[in-house]
Amino acid sequence: MTLGLSISNVSKVWNPDGPEPMPAVQNLTLDVALGEFVVLLGPSGCGKSSLLYIVAGLEDATGGSVTFDGLPITKPSPERSLIFQEASLFPWLSVRDNVGFGLTIKGMAPEKRTKRIDALLRQVGLGGVGDRRPHELSGGMRQRAALARALAMDPKVLLMDEPFAALDIQTRARMQDHLLDIWQSSGASVLLVTHSIEEALALADRIIVFTARPGQIKDEIKIDMPRPRDRYAPEMIELAKRCEALLDEEVTKAFKQQELS
Amino acid sequence: MTDQASPAPVRTQDRNGVSRDHPLRKLRAKAASVTWVLASLGMFVGIWELAWWRGWANPLLLPPPHIFLSNMPEQFRFFDPNGQRAGALSSGGSVWSVLGVVGWSSFRVLLGLSLGFVASVSVGVAIRYFDVFGKLVLPLVTMLAPISPVAWLPVAIFIFGIGNPPAIFLVFVAIFFIMVLATLSQIDEVPAHYIQLARVMGASKRQIYWGVILPAILPGLFVTLRMNLFAAWMVVLIAEAVGVGSGLGQVTMMARNTFNASLVFFTMTLIGLAGFAFDQALRLIQKRILWWIGPSNVGGL
Numbered sequence: 001m002t003l004g005l006s007i008s009n010v011s012k013v014w015n016p017d018g019p020e021p022m023p024a025v026q027n028l029t030l031d032v033a034l035g036e037f038v039v040l041l042g043p044s045g046c047g048k049s050s051l052l053y054i055v056a057g058l059e060d061a062t063g064g065s066v067t068f069d070g071l072p073i074t075k076p077s078p079e080r081s082l083i084f085q086e087a088s089l090f091p092w093l094s095v096r097d098n099v100g101f102g103l104t105i106k107g108m109a110p111e112k113r114t115k116r117i118d119a120l121l122r123q124v125g126l127g128g129v130g131d132r133r134p135h136e137l138s139g140g141m142r143q144r145a146a147l148a149r150a151l152a153m154d155p156k157v158l159l160m161d162e163p164f165a166a167l168d169i170q171t172r173a174r175m176q177d178h179l180l181d182i183w184q185s186s187g188a189s190v191l192l193v194t195h196s197i198e199e200a201l202a203l204a205d206r207i208i209v210f211t212a213r214p215g216q217i218k219d220e221i222k223i224d225m226p227r228p229r230d231r232y233a234p235e236m237i238e239l240a241k242r243c244e245a246l247l248d249e250e251v252t253k254a255f256k257q258q259e260l261s
Numbered sequence: 262m263t264d265q266a267s268p269a270p271v272r273t274q275d276r277n278g279v280s281r282d283h284p285l286r287k288l289r290a291k292a293a294s295v296t297w298v299l300a301s302l303g304m305f306v307g308i309w310e311l312a313w314w315r316g317w318a319n320p321l322l323l324p325p326p327h328i329f330l331s332n333m334p335e336q337f338r339f340f341d342p343n344g345q346r347a348g349a350l351s352s353g354g355s356v357w358s359v360l361g362v363v364g365w366s367s368f369r370v371l372l373g374l375s376l377g378f379v380a381s382v383s384v385g386v387a388i389r390y391f392d393v394f395g396k397l398v399l400p401l402v403t404m405l406a407p408i409s410p411v412a413w414l415p416v417a418i419f420i421f422g423i424g425n426p427p428a429i430f431l432v433f434v435a436i437f438f439i440m441v442l443a444t445l446s447q448i449d450e451v452p453a454h455y456i457q458l459a460r461v462m463g464a465s466k467r468q469i470y471w472g473v474i475l476p477a478i479l480p481g482l483f484v485t486l487r488m489n490l491f492a493a494w495m496v497v498l499i500a501e502a503v504g505v506g507s508g509l510g511q512v513t514m515m516a517r518n519t520f521n522a523s524l525v526f527f528t529m530t531l532i533g534l535a536g537f538a539f540d541q542a543l544r545l546i547q548k549r550i551l552w553w554i555g556p557s558n559v560g561g562l
């Protein structure tokens with residue numbers, strides 16, 4: 001039995017019985033160890049989100065299997081929390097109630113819940129804004145709240161689908177640092193999707209570069225540098241060049257695909 | 262906007278440095294929109310009065326506002342909130358009787374709308390929630406939806422006789438089918454991410470419907486309700502004209518039968534005012550209770 005996440009030989013075809021089946025992921029094998037930070041990097045439309053949904057248990061794979069701590073994943077679980085790019089806080093709830101949504105579902109007692117929410121909000125640096133409504137927050141603050149909501153579930157894996165893609169560059173860099181702090185203190189594994197090489201290099205223990213659709217693993221890059229990383233260090237520049245070359249080929253392929261269809 | 266750990270001031274200020282929430286600014290905006298409403302009304306009245314003054318409009322058939330609004334007591338005579346006998350002049354005659362008549366019509370609209378809203382949202386949600394129920398009921402709803410509420414009038418009278426129930430039923434029917442279909446389309450448009458997140462956090466189907474889908478669809482449905490408010494007013498007038506016994510529709514019908522043009526326009530004015538007041542009230546409810554999408558600005562103000 002392997003601890004952590006184990007994706008073996010997974011394929012995903014959307015609309016398999018429809019007129020135009022869409023193979024999104026093909027024979028993909030990947031293990032994510034406990035506490036590991038893995039980044040999926042690839043051109044858009046190559047099946048990264050599809051893979052994340054399968055790991056979350058929201059979609060069934062059409063082939064292969066996914067296990068967590070040796071048990072097959074068949075349905076969603078709070079163990080595997082999800083964070084999207086945006087529009088994911090419920091607009092009718094205050095920030096507090098958004099963060100506490102999962103706790104309410106769990107049936108946590110109100111007093112305990114309040115304490116937990118306060119602690120979570122402080123952890124993500126939103127101590128003072130619990131009673132605000134999501135639309136009153138900036139994009140970065142909203143993503144912090146989404147992070148707090150995910151952390152409330154004590155996840156063993158954080159699944160993040162381009163979580164910072166909608167943020168401006170400065171906010172983005174700060175959120176990345178913040179995420180690293182939280183990751184290190186929580187001990188959870190992270191599987192994060194991005195199409196930014198810079199982001200991948202700043203965060204990952206391991207970068208998985210995807211091919212164009214259907215997504216397969218093109219290459220894997222291990223990064224042993226301590227964090228916070230200096231992106232201008234010679235090794236990092238070397239890695240960035242390598243990622244860029246790998247990605248470039250696939251982006252070209254993805255473009256050709258789009259032109260054909 | 263910069264990202265800050267401390268609470269950042271999110272409200273911006275206008276060009277004069279007055280905050281968006283500042284009472285003065287709110288007042289100014291309110292005054293501006295009221296001015297436009299008055300201007301819109303004034304233009305209409307002005308053209309009408311001009312037509313009368315130039316002799317283009319026959320004052321017997323198209324009496325301008327200064328005529329049909331003068332001599333109120335004369336008009337008030339025709340308003341009998343008890344409405345026992347159509348055209349009765351007996352107990353009518355005061356402002357109170359006019360308010361009584363307006364009140365009855367409003368009551369029917371309000372009750373029909375409330376029942377229709379609750380029933381249609383419940384049925385719409387049930388169609389999506391219970392698969393078999395949905396398959397059984399949806400085709401029926403789709404077939405009944407295009408039938409004009411007026412066509413239901415005889416049915417309403419067969420079932421309920423005359424009095425309040427057929428009028429309320431007609432309002433109910435006027436919005437029910439449309440609102441069921443609106444509920445379905447709203448449910449289908451709930452962002453998939455909301456539902457996926459709720460599932461990941463362990464919500465059951467029931468919890469997802471109560472805690473996510475319902476709050477997500479209510480504001481949009483309320484806007485639909487508001488847009489159907491005027492249809493509800495129209496059918497209630499028809500029901501009253503035909504045989505409820507009292508209300509603005511009955512007064513209009515009586516005015517028509519007696520060729521009392523002034524009374525026709527006076528009643529139309531009341532209908533317009535009541536409809537406007539209803540719209541404002543619904544808008545306020547929407548803003549207070551269902552604040553999470555902005556009130557759509559149909560009709561300005």
Ligand SMILES: Nc1ncnc2c1ncn2[C@@H]1O[C@H](COP(=O)(O)OP(=O)(O)O)[C@@H](O)[C@H]1O
Binds near residue numbers: 014022042046049213
């Ligand atoms: N729910 C879905 N239904 C049908 N096709 C989908 C669905 N989600 C994604 N796809 C298709 O699968 C392919 C991969 O999409 P996705 O996994 O979102 O890629 P990425 O996240 O890498 O941009 C795309 O061609 C997309 O159109």
Ligand SMILES: [Mg+2]
Binds near residue numbers: 045
């Ligand atoms: Mg994606």
